[in-house]
Amino acid sequence: MSFIVKFINNFADSFSEKFYQNLISENRWQLVIKGLLITLEVTFFAVLLGIAIGFVIAIIRSTYDTTLKPGILLRILNGISKVYLTVVRGTPVIIQLLIVYFVIFASVDVNKVVAAVIAFGINSGAYVAEIVRSGIMSVDKGQLEAGRSLGLNYFQTMTTIILPQALKNILPALGNEFIVLLKETSVSGYIALMDLTKAADTIRSRTYEAFFPLLTAAFVYLILVMILSAGVTRLERWLRKSDRR
Amino acid sequence: MIVVKNLHKTFDNEIEVLKGVDQHIKPGEKVVIVGPSGSGKSTFLRCLNLLEQPTQGEIWFDGQLINAKNVDIDKIRARMGMVFQHFNLFSHKTVLQNITLAPIKLKLLSPEEANNNALQLLRRVGLEDKADAYPSQISGGQKQRIAIVRSLAMNPKVMLFDEPTSALDPEMVGEVLDVMKELADSGMTMAVVTHEMGFAREIATRVLFMDDGKILEEAPPKEFFSNPKNPRLKEFLSKII
Ligand SMILES: Nc1ncnc2c1ncn2[C@@H]1O[C@H](COP(=O)(O)OP(=O)(O)OP(=O)(O)O)[C@@H](O)[C@H]1O
Ligand SMILES: [Mg+2]
Numbered sequence: 001m002s003f004i005v006k007f008i009n010n011f012a013d014s015f016s017e018k019f020y021q022n023l024i025s026e027n028r029w030q031l032v033i034k035g036l037l038i039t040l041e042v043t044f045f046a047v048l049l050g051i052a053i054g055f056v057i058a059i060i061r062s063t064y065d066t067t068l069k070p071g072i073l074l075r076i077l078n079g080i081s082k083v084y085l086t087v088v089r090g091t092p093v094i095i096q097l098l099i100v101y102f103v104i105f106a107s108v109d110v111n112k113v114v115a116a117v118i119a120f121g122i123n124s125g126a127y128v129a130e131i132v133r134s135g136i137m138s139v140d141k142g143q144l145e146a147g148r149s150l151g152l153n154y155f156q157t158m159t160t161i162i163l164p165q166a167l168k169n170i171l172p173a174l175g176n177e178f179i180v181l182l183k184e185t186s187v188s189g190y191i192a193l194m195d196l197t198k199a200a201d202t203i204r205s206r207t208y209e210a211f212f213p214l215l216t217a218a219f220v221y222l223i224l225v226m227i228l229s230a231g232v233t234r235l236e237r238w239l240r241k242s243d244r245r
Numbered sequence: 246m247i248v249v250k251n252l253h254k255t256f257d258n259e260i261e262v263l264k265g266v267d268q269h270i271k272p273g274e275k276v277v278i279v280g281p282s283g284s285g286k287s288t289f290l291r292c293l294n295l296l297e298q299p300t301q302g303e304i305w306f307d308g309q310l311i312n313a314k315n316v317d318i319d320k321i322r323a324r325m326g327m328v329f330q331h332f333n334l335f336s337h338k339t340v341l342q343n344i345t346l347a348p349i350k351l352k353l354l355s356p357e358e359a360n361n362n363a364l365q366l367l368r369r370v371g372l373e374d375k376a377d378a379y380p381s382q383i384s385g386g387q388k389q390r391i392a393i394v395r396s397l398a399m400n401p402k403v404m405l406f407d408e409p410t411s412a413l414d415p416e417m418v419g420e421v422l423d424v425m426k427e428l429a430d431s432g433m434t435m436a437v438v439t440h441e442m443g444f445a446r447e448i449a450t451r452v453l454f455m456d457d458g459k460i461l462e463e464a465p466p467k468e469f470f471s472n473p474k475n476p477r478l479k480e481f482l483s484k485i486i
Pocket of ligand 2: 286287324407408
């Protein structure tokens with residue numbers, strides 16, 4: 001018991017001092033804000049890239065699955081997609097990030113944010129592809145048949161009839177992918193990108209104080225995730241309502 | 246208009262569903278196809294516009310062999326309407342958009358022409374007030390009437406119906422059959438799979454009995470119903486009437 005009391009006393013005594021030391025002095029809070037902006041920037045553009053890749057892969061895969069005698073081009077594209085999915089889902093994201101930055105862009109002087117966006121975008125694309133594929137499969141088969149029977153080709157039916165309905169079904173899942181990716185970008189420090197996590201860790205190494213900087217970062221992540229989750233929940237509710245329209 | 250020669254269809258599971266069907270549907274004919282469940286009626290109809298790919302045989306439409314290589318099947322399907330048991334209206338589009346989507350997308354009509362045409366068709370089936378409704382807001386009977394109109398908007402030369410009233414509540418069957426009768430009277434070539442024997446008697450020029458992947462009997466409705474010859478047809482008719 002006395003250990004806990006002592007801890008709390010010590011804690012309260014040094015709280016304001018440590019707060020000042022870790023966040024106010026030398027404008028360290030600015031480091032946190034900058035890190036936060038980089039985290040958001042990387043996440044946002046990586047999600048966009050991931051959605052673009054994911055849609056293309058999903059369309060290739062479901063076209064292949066529903067075509068009776070797929071042509072050579074479709075077979076090649078499907079093969080590439082499969083390799084992509086296997087490799088991306090079969091290796092850690094940190095390795096992918098390091099490879100993009102130190103191997104693929106080894107001889108080019110690339111902006112670290114761009115490298116991170118590409119790495120996380122490619123990574124996210126594999127997961128988005130599965131989300132989109134399940135979205136496409138969730139649309140009744142009759143919709144495709146109706147479109148085709150009217151004389152629309154596969155691509156026209158896909159883009160005007162299937163995908164809009166699939167997208168609506170998967171919006172919440174895409175929102176969750178954004179949340180997952182937000183947390184995943186915290187390994188950006190491996191390529192020395194000053195994201196939120198790296199900023200907090202930098203402060204730690206300067207002040208020799210782990211508690212404040214790390215909990216601040218954790219708190220900011222948590223707030224972001226909670227806001228985004230609330231957004232996804234509202235989106236789900238709104239979509240359910242519009243279904244009953 | 247449609248000539249079918251020695252049509253066979255085997256699905257992936259190696260079950261032969263169509264075992265050699267020969268048919269000639271002439272312009273203006275209304276062919277009604279009846280038969281027990283699982284006999285291959287839907288598969289036959291879906292082979293006509295190649296929603297199912299025949300394993301063997303020939304399908305001719307308007308003098309063209311359509312299950313050959315290098316045929317633009319989309320162009321063919323644009324001239325063949327199909328109405329499904331479960332309507333298959335596009336649920337994210339309004340009634341009007343459902344009808345105008347294909348003609349606009351395929352550049353057959355300008356958006357304005359398509360809208361006018363759609364409204365005219367809606368008036369014909371008494372649903373012009375539903376133009377801006379979504380499919381989830383209308384009844385099954387209304388959905389099916391819209392689905393018919395959606396096909397008609399493509400100005401098809403033939404209309405295929407696969408059990409258009411089977412998914413409907415009984416009180417809504419009549420309104421859909423009325424639209425189909427009107428369509429038949431207007432001279433449309435039709436192939437209809439249905440269990441509505443009254444409809445078959447009234448509008449069919451020819452009734453086909455399909456069983457186990459073959460057409461076992463075909464005759465004008467009067468003869469078909471009053472003087473069936475095939476024992477399987479006799480049994481079938483005795484069960485449903
Ligand atoms: N895509 C498919 N793959 C495998 N088997 C199929 C497929 N579609 C239909 N079949 C089988 O083919 C047979 C005939 O089916 P079809 O739907 O043509 O019958 P139907 O006469 O229309 O029956 P119903 O009156 O029940 O609609 C059935 O045994 C069915 O299980
Ligand atoms: Mg059927």
